[in-house]
Amino acid sequence: MTATYTFDVFSSLDGFGAAAGDWTGYWGKQGPELLDRRLELYGGEQRMVFGANTFRLFARMLAESTEGSDVRDPWVTRMRSLPTTVVSTTLETTLDWPDATIEHGDAVEVVGRLKEASDVPLRSHGCLAMNRALMAAGLVDRVHVTLYPVITGESGRDPVFQGAADFDLELIESRTLDHDITELVYRPALHG
Secondary structure, three states: OOOOEEEEEEEEOOOEEEEOOOOOOOOOOOOHHHHHHHHHHOOOOOEEEEEHHHHHHHHHHHHHOOOOOHHHOHHHHHHHHOOEEEEEOOOOOOOOOOOEEEEEOOHHHHHHHHHHHOOOOEEEEOOHHHHHHHHHOOOOOEEEEEEEOOOOOOOEEEEOOOOOOOEEEEEEEEEEEOOOEEEEEEEEEEOO
16 A cells, blocks of 8 residues: 655646745735634645745745744644655755755655655645656646636746646535635556
8 A cells, every 4th residue: 555645736817836026925815714724724634745946935934934924824834744755866954844855866856755654644735846756657646736816817826736747537526615716636647
């Protein structure tokens, strides 16, 4: 039995993972239901998996943030406390992230080994390029998209699925949070 791997990502309606300008990480739409749900998702035993670029970004954002900022929401604090594997060919330090280890090598090989060895589910937040490669290799069991009610046509950055293979998606869970944020959980299968 292999561990379940979830690709967890935030997205605007037009498919961007972030935006420039005055948008925040939640596009300013977060409410109590979203924040409670995020804490629930990260409350159980699991192992985080990050690529080096996203890991550096999270570590820098947390180091530069102040108490009470969105960056230190309880679910993010919980995420940071979970056992973490960082897949990298260049990173040499865990950047003061507690309980993090660095696995050098190709993400497909590293995550394939993790899925076989882990006795807890695996979850990755963001890490777009790495997770697109893992999806193409058939290693992603769940795509968990939190869809925010915004269109960032002019300011959108980081297209979530740009360059991804073609997939058929089976919806296995959905819910609405704070009246207009949609959470969708899919089981992906390569198309064709």
